[in-house]
Amino acid sequence: MSTFIETLANGIKESGINPQKISITSDIPFRPEDIKYLGVDYFHTNRGRAVAFGTGLKLTNPSLKVIPIIGDLITLGGNHLVHAGRRNMELTVICINSFIYREIAHKSAPETTTKFSAYSTFEEPFNIPHLANSCGAVYTARWTALHTDELAKSITEALQKNGLSVIEVLAPGLNYYQGIDKIESSLLNFYYENSEIKEGIEPRETEIRNDQKIIIGRFTTLERPTYLDTYNAQLTRVLGDKFIPYSGAVAEPKKEGE
Amino acid sequence: MKPPKDSLKTGTHQLSGSQACVEGAISAGCRFLGMYPIEPAIEISNYFLERAKTLDAVYVQMEDEISALAAVLGASWTGRRSMTVTSGPGLSLMMEHMGLGVMLETPCVIVDVQRVGPGHGIPTAPAQGDIFQSRWGSHGDYEIIGLAPSTVQEIFDFMIKAFNFSEHYRVPVVVLTDGYLVNLKSDVTIPRAEDIKLEPRRYYDGPQEKYLPFKRDEDLIPRLVDIGAGYKFHVTGLTHDERGYPIMNEECQEFNVHPLVRKIRNYAEKIVRFQELATEDAEIIVIAYGSSFSAAKQAQQKAREQGIKTGLLKLDTIWPFAENRVRELSRKAKAFVAVEMNYGQLVYEIQRCSQGNANTIFVTHGEKGVENSDDILNAIIQASRENSKKEGIIEYAPK
Amino acid sequence: MFEIRFAGYGGQGIIRSGIIVGKAASIYDNKFATMNQSFGPEARGGACSSQLVVAETKVLYPYVTKSDILVAMSQAGYDKFESELKENGILLYDEDLVKPKSDRVNTTFAIPATRFAEELGIKIVANVVMLGFFTAITDVVSPEAMKKAIPDSVPEKAIPLNLKAFEKGYTYGKNLKKPA
Amino acid sequence: MKADPKSVLTGVYYIDGDVAAGWGALAAGCKFIAGYPITPSTEAAEAFARVAPKAGAIFIQMEDELASIAAVLGAAWGGAKAMTITSGPGYSLMMETIGYGAMLETPFVLLNVQRGGPSTGVPTKTGQADMMQSRWGSHGDYEIIAISPDSPQEMFDYTIKAFNLAEKYRCPVMIMADECVGHMTEKVVIPAADEIEIEPRNFYKGSAEEYLPFKPGSDLIPQIAKAGDGLNLFISGLAHNEKGYPVKKDEPRGIYLKRLIDKIQKNKDKIIELKEEETENCEVVVVSYGISSRVAIKGIDMAREKGIKVGNLRLVTVWPFPDEKIRELANRVKAFVVPEINYGQIVFEIERCCDGKANVVLVPHGGAGVHNPQDICDAIELGAQKEKKSEGIIEFKTRLEKLVFEGNWSAKE
Amino acid sequence: METLTTRNTYHPMENLLRMDRLPHIWCPGCGIGIAVTTLAAALDKAQVDLNNVCIVSGIGCTGRVAGYVKLDSFHTTHGRAIPFATGIKLANPNLKVIVFSGDGDLLAIGGNHFIHAARRNIDMVVICVNNFIYAMTGGQVAPTTPLTAYATTSPYGCVEPPFNIPYIADSAGAVYVARWTALHVRRLATSIVEALHKTGFSLIEVISPCAQYYSRINRLGDGIDMMRFYHTNAEIRHGENTKNLDIPFQSNIICGKFVDRERPSYTERYNKWRTQIKGEDNEG
Incomplete structure (x- = not known):
């Protein structure tokens, strides 16, 4: 079992939520064993669509807790994330930031070029917590994958939040999920050692820069009505009795003999 | 027109399909790659980036394939030869801009390294499942040109062809290869600059104030100018007239869109390319393209050894489809054996053009390995034993 | 079969006119009626039109090719669609808003619909006045059907006023002895 | 199963094809539509948005077509009958996810009100040029069902049929309408709820241990599940076996992948x-x-x-x-x-x-x-x-x- | 070099507009035309060579701007003006690229490109005309529609909070961020000039009336009424923290220049990388 899955499992366990009511939507291919271990439903969505897929899932069955885990920066799916934030869709988004900050890493990690990382050489990354915050997320945090206890705690807190939570996890290459290889572990250690916890800092200040330590921690937590809260309140206000408060869209099952 | 000498790696080198693709593009004058990484097309973009270091070439990894092709179209209008590389899921995302490319008649090349689909499919396994998609995947009516190289050398050669076609016909050209071929290593001969013929861009050369971006030449193709050259032209994805101004009626729709189809269909015979092997006396004709070619060739030869008069038609261009040649062959042959790494796509075209003259047998190829020719050979044998005309497509079922 | 064109400018209820007649014909007169309207930027600002085909059997071709009836509520609408009107086609127009060419004397009918509507207290029912006139002059729909269709298409509070407007146009049409 | 009376707007109407499709979806038991405005299909979404809150259904306008269709797939796996509404350019954007939906054997309906193309083309006027795209527009091999209505009444009737087919064959069903039909206003008769036959969802009811999400029945169609039922679902767009687990690169995959085609082709007589x-x-x-x-x-x-x-x-x-x-x-x-x-x-x-x-x-x-x-x-x-x-x-x-x-x-x- | 006033005609607008395409499609009372006029004034003031300016629009009412402006102009697909412009800019860095489009186009379907172009700091001026609604398709809810405001796809009031566009642009990395209403033509022109002279991703939001849909559905009067509303409710606060720039339904609109900073642009970083690599290669 990879460290991340164990962290996730701990986070879920602490939250007290029945794993059977949790769905993970992700564009990262998890292994069946990991999902079995977590005891959740898992949807390997197409690239970038984990949040949008999760939106459909959550709205259809609001009793579910949905955890979109999105990888490879937030390239394809960035739009879905910011809009989910705006709507305050009740999702616990885990952003795996595998973008290799070459300039930062250059200092100590000698061998950083994995297959996907060659591209990042001349680009600057997003400040994900700041972006999430600017579009309305109710919970933002950033940890490295080695901050297992802190990360698990953040997952627990985020699962208990009503609204869009965004937890950024700094972890190198995608292989991390299949077990860490040598290059990645050296990079991960580098992240770990070069990070500094600053809880509650304004997300604007958490930009990852090569001339300073990586700022990690829980940055914001606030209360805002969720999409469905707003929806039900507004329609009740306007439609009164004619409105059937929305509680889900699960279809009736086929009965015996039908 | 000739490529600039210093960009060429003239000589014979051992190259992977990915490298051959990039060398071909660079030889064809391509200086812009907009892409988004996807298996199994990553090597191509990595190698382009490698080569871009020493050339005046632009490389950009966009946020997704939608924007990758959008950027390529924009770049092409500045006068740079531009391309993108992708694989199935990415090609699906590019579909809307394929239509824009067609509508703006923008020269560009899309390399599709096919993998098993639909959905994620099997990212690392080669396939030929995007054949129909490349032709029909965007909404509305249009035609494109599709090329399918079969060897590493052909990847190099076809990239030059692709750019030449796209400049000449002002249409997106799709190069349909797959994960097997781009990873294959083989000797590739890169000619000297003076031996490579490049189609120059069809620039407008009349008086500036008379420029009409969509006024067609005799051969239905309009002339281009670059952004920044002072023409102040307008182009739109809406149905437009010669000036490029939108006009929303059925007459203008006819005026605008019919030529998009015609400019390819009318010149299909000039575009279509194929290679034939022993088709003169053949009863059974194997039709194959892309990576399936070498296994098909093997099977064809083995069948000949067994005394079955077998020929081979290898399609270099998939689109436009080699209609006339298949029709001609259908009158001579007893059966076609269509070989594809999918569950039946181009075979529908073959069946259509066989006009009920020849049987059409379909073989799914590749699951036992791209090199494996057993199923093809067995299908040939099955076809040779069948003496009556059968309706519809006969699916070869492996024993 | 009738091919009918309603033309005017935005805000006059031109589309609604097509819907009301279509509804009256197809639901209350048991005929077949297919209505189409123009959409998008071309439908904004000035010109606005709807086309309606009414027939005894299913309408196959959904657009007006040559209209039997043109209802013009604006000069621009009239100018645009006049050429589409059949040689012996009927022209109905608001006499204060449209100045038609005079070459169709026998089949041209005028009504001060907007002025009547203003007299009734609200300009926006001009189209309903026109519909009353339309019902009186042409054989497309029965007045009974129209009187059922109008209440379906307007807010409840406005029903009496609209029916009054319809009556006004209808009576004016019935009393009109000869074409203008 | 009969339609839910709450969702059926029984009566005789004079409405356009788009509205009829929106109401048809509701009558068919659709409780979830995600869409994005695009001419000439928007009226269908607007019509649904207006009636949905009174019938316990929901319309959500997503940020784009990519999100709309992804949300629809999510809704379908959450257990809803779901639909999205679009036209040419939006349809092109949906291509990747349509293929993904076919791979997951997700029942959903897509209404495409075709307009003049290619590209932006003529948004406000009709076309029928997405027909081949509907069959071949996504990468890889798959099959879909496409229906082409010719009047507002059929927009209503065939939207219901589309949902029924989607449930039965677990595949994307496309309603390939066109602007002319979508914007055409005609008489539409909506029958009483008990005259509307709808196909209920064939949820798996057995034990979690025995569940194989992609094991086909004799008609080649597997039983569907939904999230949250303790089945520990593993659903992936990768080529998968009956368990839903990804097949390896060199494993034979034909039996799994070809069924996506066979389940339509072999049931053709019942569908056409x-x-x-x-x-x-x-x-x-x-x-x-x-x-x-x-x-x-x-x-x-x-x-x-x-x-x-x-x-x-x-x-x-x-x-x-x-x-x-x-x-x-x-x-x-x-x-x-x-x-x-x-x-x-x-x-x-x-x-x-x-x-x-x-x-x-x-x-x-x-x-x-x-x-x-x-x-x-x-x-x-x-x-x-x-x-x-x-x-x-x-x-x-x-x-x-x-x-x-x-x-x-x-x-x- | 060719500028608007060197083109020797009577009125600068005549030099920027395709006179053969007029009248335009915008409704009476719309603010887009004002924004275009202001762009003309700004181009004149900025003294840029018009041969080197290229304008890209997406789809929507504002998307039609490219069609009326006499520059090399591209009317692209919905939401994709920014990536199309990115291709142009990277392929020919000498060009000045202006993206002129609407809120739905840039922030809904184009949201991803918006944040990524800002992150990459692609050198372009993005003018986003925000009228709070999808007007071209007839008044659907937009990601900028204020909470509780009506639209055809939110017939019972909007249930989604709107974006604060300057805040997103800022958080994604834009180097220049400003907001004005269609009333602030002179200040808007100044902002466009400043943005044209910046290297990097500049965003200018222009709050604009939509009399035909937004105002009509929400009973806010016509274009003039909206202008009056801006007159009384717009408040200029230069340098305001972008997080405070939400626009609730019919309330204060904070305008001004909020961000003006320096970050290396994509092209600068790319070229720097290439020089480095070339250097390394030479050493090797």
Whole structure:
């Protein structure tokens, strides 16, 4: 079992939520064993669509807790994330930031070029917590994958939040999920050692820069009505009795003999 | 027109399909790659980036394939030869801009390294499942040109062809290869600059104030100018007239869109390319393209050894489809054996053009390995034993 | 079969006119009626039109090719669609808003619909006045059907006023002895 | 199962095709529509948004078409009957996820109100040029079902049918309408709820241990599950086996992947709906779909007045394609006449199935309007007169084409 | 070099507009025309060579701007003006690229490109006309529609909070961020000039009336009424923290220049990388 899955499992366990009511939507291919271990439903969505897929899932069955885990920066799916934030869709988004900050890493990690990382050489990354915050997320945090206890705690807190939570996890290459290889572990250690916890800092200040330590921690937590809260309140206000408060869209099952 | 000498790696080198693709593009004058990484097309973009270091070439990894092709179209209008590389899921995302490319008649090349689909499919396994998609995947009516190289050398050669076609016909050209071929290593001969013929861009050369971006030449193709050259032209994805101004009626729709189809269909015979092997006396004709070619060739030869008069038609261009040649062959042959790494796509075209003259047998190829020719050979044998005309497509079922 | 064109400018209820007649014909007169309207930027600002085909059997071709009836509520609408009107086609127009060419004397009918509507207290029912006139002059729909269709298409509070407007146009049409 | 009375707006209406489709979805038990505004399909979304809150259903306008269809798939796996609504450009954006949906065998419905293309084309006017795209637009091999309604009443009826087919065959079902039908206002009769038959979702009810999400039944269709039922679902867009686990690169995958095609192809007879008229003793048969099939009747009537024996075959389901029917007709007619609002799409399928036995005449139209019935009549006459078999498709030269390219037409806004 | 006033005609607008395409499609009372006029004034003031300016629009009412402006102009697909412009800019860095489009186009379907172009700091001026609604398709809810405001796809009031566009642009990395209403033509022109002279991703939001849909559905009067509303409710606060720039339904609109900073642009970083690599290669 990879460290991340164990962290996730701990986070879920602490939250007290029945794993059977949790769905993970992700564009990262998890292994069946990991999902079995977590005891959740898992949807390997197409690239970038984990949040949008999760939106459909959550709205259809609001009793579910949905955890979109999105990888490879937030390239394809960035739009879905910011809009989910705006709507305050009740999702616990885990952003795996595998973008290799070459300039930062250059200092100590000698061998950083994995297959996907060659591209990042001349680009600057997003400040994900700041972006999430600017579009309305109710919970933002950033940890490295080695901050297992802190990360698990953040997952627990985020699962208990009503609204869009965004937890950024700094972890190198995608292989991390299949077990860490040598290059990645050296990079991960580098992240770990070069990070500094600053809880509650304004997300604007958490930009990852090569001339300073990586700022990690829980940055914001606030209360805002969720999409469905707003929806039900507004329609009740306007439609009164004619409105059937929305509680889900699960279809009736086929009965015996039908 | 000739490529600039210093960009060429003239000589014979051992190259992977990915490298051959990039060398071909660079030889064809391509200086812009907009892409988004996807298996199994990553090597191509990595190698382009490698080569871009020493050339005046632009490389950009966009946020997704939608924007990758959008950027390529924009770049092409500045006068740079531009391309993108992708694989199935990415090609699906590019579909809307394929239509824009067609509508703006923008020269560009899309390399599709096919993998098993639909959905994620099997990212690392080669396939030929995007054949129909490349032709029909965007909404509305249009035609494109599709090329399918079969060897590493052909990847190099076809990239030059692709750019030449796209400049000449002002249409997106799709190069349909797959994960097997781009990873294959083989000797590739890169000619000297003076031996490579490049189609120059069809620039407008009349008086500036008379420029009409969509006024067609005799051969239905309009002339281009670059952004920044002072023409102040307008182009739109809406149905437009010669000036490029939108006009929303059925007459203008006819005026605008019919030529998009015609400019390819009318010149299909000039575009279509194929290679034939022993088709003169053949009863059974194997039709194959892309990576399936070498296994098909093997099977064809083995069948000949067994005394079955077998020929081979290898399609270099998939689109436009080699209609006339298949029709001609259908009158001579007893059966076609269509070989594809999918569950039946181009075979529908073959069946259509066989006009009920020849049987059409379909073989799914590749699951036992791209090199494996057993199923093809067995299908040939099955076809040779069948003496009556059968309706519809006969699916070869492996024993 | 009738091919009918309603033309005017935005805000006059031109589309609604097509819907009301279509509804009256197809639901209350048991005929077949297919209505189409123009959409998008071309439908904004000035010109606005709807086309309606009414027939005894299913309408196959959904657009007006040559209209039997043109209802013009604006000069621009009239100018645009006049050429589409059949040689012996009927022209109905608001006499204060449209100045038609005079070459169709026998089949041209005028009504001060907007002025009547203003007299009734609200300009926006001009189209309903026109519909009353339309019902009186042409054989497309029965007045009974129209009187059922109008209440379906307007807010409840406005029903009496609209029916009054319809009556006004209808009576004016019935009393009109000869074409203008 | 009968429709839920809360969701059925029983009555007689005078509404447009888009609205009828929106209401049809609600009647079919659809509780979730995610969409993004695009002309000319928006009215369907607006209609649903208006009625949904009163029936416990929801409409959500997503940020784009990619998100809309992804949300619909999520909703379907959450257990909802779900639909998205779009037109050409949006449809192109959805292509990746449609293939993904087919791979997951997700039941969902997609309404495409076609407009003039390619690219932005003519947004406010009609077209039928997404027909091949609907079948082939995503990468890889898969099959879908496509229905083409010709009136607002059919927009209502066939939206319900689309949902039923989606449930039954667990595949994307496309309603390939067009602007003309979508924006056309006609009488629509909505029956009482107990007269509407809807296909309930065939949820898996067995134990979690035994559940195989992609194990097919005898009809080749697996039973579906939904999230949150403790089944520990593992659902992936990777090529997967019956358990849903990814197959390896070198493993044989044909048996799993080909079923996506077979489950439609082998149930074809049950899916295909055709409307035939006077095809028994005709010399020419007109094959059409959607709005063109209505306009075609007008052309057919004109040709019949001239004494030509013309049959009419309307494809209500366009995909899967009725190969056998065309083949059978090809044996006894001289020609097929195919009016489509495109420059040749379904006509290729007809040419393919007629095995060189009859001529195939295409009556093309670029869109932004419908055919001139006179063109169809002339094409029928051409088909009836031509004794010799022509090679390939005969493209009829329409009046519009002559006007634009040979007449004195000049572009005016 | 060619500028608007060197083109020797009577009125600068005549030099920027395709006179042969007028009248335009915008409704009476719309603010887009004002924004275009202001762009003309700004181009004149900025003294840029018009041959080197290229304008790209997406789809929507504002998307039609490219069609009326006499520059090399591209009317692209919905939401994709920014990536199309990115291709142009990277392929020919000498060009000045202006993206002129609407809120739905840039922030809904184009949201991803918006944040990524800002992150990459692609050198372009993005003018986003925000009228709070999808007008071209007839008044659907937009990601900028204020909470509780009506639209055809939110017939019972909008249930989604709107974006604060300057805040997103800022958080994604834009180097210049400003907001004005269609009333602030002179200040808007100044902002456009400043943005044209910046290297990097500049965003200018222009709050604009939509009399035909937004105002009509929400009973806010016509274009003039909206202008009056801006007159009384717009408040200029230069340098305001972008997080405070939400626009609730019919309340204060904070305008001004909020961000003006320096970050290396994509092209600068790319070229720097190439020089480095070339250097390394030479050493090797």
